[in-house]
Amino acid sequence: MIRAKDSTGLLLIFLLIGPLCVCCQEEEGYQDDDYEYGDDGSDDSQVIDVTKDKADQIAPPYFEESDLRIEAKPGDNVVLNCDARNFQISNAVMWYKSRTIIANGQNPISQRVEAMMNNSILLKNVTPEDADDYYCEILPQRVRQHTALRVGARLSILCDDRDITDRSQTFRQGDHHKLECRTYLPGSTIIKWSFNDLNGKPSPVENQNGVIILDNVDEKNAGDYQCLADDGSRHPPHGTVHIDVQYSPIVSTHRHHVNTERGASAELYCNYRAKPIGRSYFIKDGKTLQLSDKYSIKDSVHNGHNRTTLIVREVTDSDLGEYLCQVENAIGSNEVKVHVSYVPETPQFEDMSVEGNQVTLHWLVRSRQPLSEAMLDYQVTGSLHWSTVSVLQTHRHNSTENIWKITHQLELQRGVWHARVKTKNTHGWSHFSNDYVFEIREGSEIEIDEEADKPELPPDEIVQAGIGLVPRGAASALQQLNLGAILLAALLLRIRL
Numbered sequence: 001m002i003r004a005k006d007s008t009g010l011l012l013i014f015l016l017i018g019p020l021c022v023c024c025q026e027e028e029g030y031q032d033d034d035y036e037y038g039d040d041g042s043d044d045s046q047v048i049d050v051t052k053d054k055a056d057q058i059a060p061p062y063f064e065e066s067d068l069r070i071e072a073k074p075g076d077n078v079v080l081n082c083d084a085r086n087f088q089i090s091n092a093v094m095w096y097k098s099r100t101i102i103a104n105g106q107n108p109i110s111q112r113v114e115a116m117m118n119n120s121i122l123l124k125n126v127t128p129e130d131a132d133d134y135y136c137e138i139l140p141q142r143v144r145q146h147t148a149l150r151v152g153a154r155l156s157i158l159c160d161d162r163d164i165t166d167r168s169q170t171f172r173q174g175d176h177h178k179l180e181c182r183t184y185l186p187g188s189t190i191i192k193w194s195f196n197d198l199n200g201k202p203s204p205v206e207n208q209n210g211v212i213i214l215d216n217v218d219e220k221n222a223g224d225y226q227c228l229a230d231d232g233s234r235h236p237p238h239g240t241v242h243i244d245v246q247y248s249p250i251v252s253t254h255r256h257h258v259n260t261e262r263g264a265s266a267e268l269y270c271n272y273r274a275k276p277i278g279r280s281y282f283i284k285d286g287k288t289l290q291l292s293d294k295y296s297i298k299d300s301v302h303n304g305h306n307r308t309t310l311i312v313r314e315v316t317d318s319d320l321g322e323y324l325c326q327v328e329n330a331i332g333s334n335e336v337k338v339h340v341s342y343v344p345e346t347p348q349f350e351d352m353s354v355e356g357n358q359v360t361l362h363w364l365v366r367s368r369q370p371l372s373e374a375m376l377d378y379q380v381t382g383s384l385h386w387s388t389v390s391v392l393q394t395h396r397h398n399s400t401e402n403i404w405k406i407t408h409q410l411e412l413q414r415g416v417w418h419a420r421v422k423t424k425n426t427h428g429w430s431h432f433s434n435d436y437v438f439e440i441r442e443g444s445e446i447e448i449d450e451e452a453d454k455p456e457l458p459p460d461e462i463v464q465a466g467i468g469l470v471p472r473g474a475a476s477a478l479q480q481l482n483l484g485a486i487l488l489a490a491l492l493l494r495i496r497l
């Protein structure tokens with residue numbers, strides 16, 4: 001039995017790497033000009049300040065954090081801070097790279113560094129050689145703050161040569177883009193790309209030397225792309241980009257033919273997805289339908305798509321014919337056709353069972369008017385002709401829902417078979433259902449496959465119709481010899497009241 005596939009919502013795990021982390025700490029007035037003159041204060045508030053400053057003078061300088069990490073990419077300009085609390089004018093700062101002194105207060109000793117007024121140092125255009133353990137030391141107390149600088153350990157994801165690592169990007173349908181994963185690691189690394197679509201479903205993504213070419217971008221390209229540079233370490237560098245795709249509406253209906261009768265109402269379904277959000281219209285005979293006593297609109301959201309339902313009231317002959325549902329957004333527009341008529345709707349396959357060579361197939365049909373006939377066509381794959389069986393007797397299955405159930409029983413040889421049905425009511429024949437394709441194997445195993453995309457009856461309405469299991473072993477209405485007597489087919493249209 002084939003059922004509508006629910007797309008499983010998998011939990012998306014975004015791996016976020018913080019951007020280049022520079023600690024932004026509050027500016028402290030450790031070089032405050034007022035400081036030295038504070039002692040001269042004569043009013044009360046200044047006396048209090050003096051007391052505070054004196055207390056500060058006694059307290060030694062300290063760092064809120066003793067170990068910092070900075071990750072930089074080659075070419076970045078990196079500032080290493082030395083942001084001590086209780087820093088006094090009598091204190092001095094020394095900078096070291098590993099154990100080598102590189103700056104004495106504001107005087108650089110190494111040519112690599114520039115010393116700054118606030119005791120920070122600047123490393124311009126860093127290279128992997130700059131990666132090291134740095135520390136600044138406050139004298140005379142010799143308190144230290146270490147900063148581990150890593151250069152080039154991160155990788156970059158470039159989109160059309162722009163760095164978009166750990167960010168989002170929106171593409172338009174039909175665009176052409178290049179995603180490239182670049183690493184700056186010295187050893188050999190293996191670039192691995194992975195992709196999860198918007199539902200979190202992983203799928204393979206083709207890349208060459210870390211480059212993904214997205215040609216004619218489509219909705220299916222939207223999702224998360226992760227690049228990992230496998231350098232054999234336990235924590236290989238990686239990055240993610242989220243790609244959104246704007247696309248013109250995708251419009252469909254699950255009932256292309258809608259059955260109704262004079263004086264009754266008709267419901268037309270228009271299902272769509274769009275980004276950015278789409279607007280839907282119904283059009284008949286070239287005119288956009290406006291809300292009125294005749295027409296009303298219902299909007300709803302279903303598993304992964306939006307639905308607009310048009311309700312046509314008090315149907316007369318002039319309401320029959322073709323309706324267009326058009327959906328448009330900023331990218332484009334698309335439409336689907338829905339036919340309203342008095343003939344039965346296209347039968348839809350429900351399910352099947354097999355016992356030995358005996359196959360029981362079930363279809364559902366909607367028709368407000370009584371069904372007078374049903375016809376079954378079947379053939380084995382490769383044969384040129386359909387075998388046809390007519391069923392003359394029909395009965396209504398559920399009068400509230402106007403749903404009919406057709407059950408056919410066939411005795412079939414091994415092979416891959418196709419079957420389709422159509423039905424007739426007082427106004428005429430429906431279209432044939434889509435071919436239903438199934439395999440009869442030795443030992444009554446079956447393999448089911450469907451040829452065309454099967455439009456679904458709304459599941460809620462199937463449930464409401466109260467269709468249960470049909471008892472097996474019903475008498476054969478007709479037997480016929482076919483294809484050189486290899487085939488014995490029996491069928492019947494079954495009725496449940």
Ligand SMILES: *[C@@H]1O[C@H](CO)[C@@H](O)[C@H](O)[C@H]1NC(C)=O
Nearest residue numbers: 025027079081083116118120
């Ligand atoms: C020191 O000055 C530099 C350059 O103006 C700045 O980038 C840095 O954040 C400052 N450091 C602190 C601790 O304020």
Ligand SMILES: *[C@@H]1O[C@H](CO)[C@@H](O)[C@H](O)[C@H]1NC(C)=O
Nearest residue numbers: 272273274277301304305306
């Ligand atoms: C359905 O419509 C709502 C607003 O009415 C919108 O937020 C949502 O994105 C739409 N869903 C799709 C799949 O187009």
Ligand SMILES: *[C@@H]1O[C@H](CO)[C@@H](O)[C@H](O)[C@H]1NC(C)=O
Nearest residue numbers: 398399400401464465466497
């Ligand atoms: C027909 O459908 C209606 C509405 O879903 C339900 O209440 C009723 O029981 C059904 N009748 C039969 C005979 O199954």
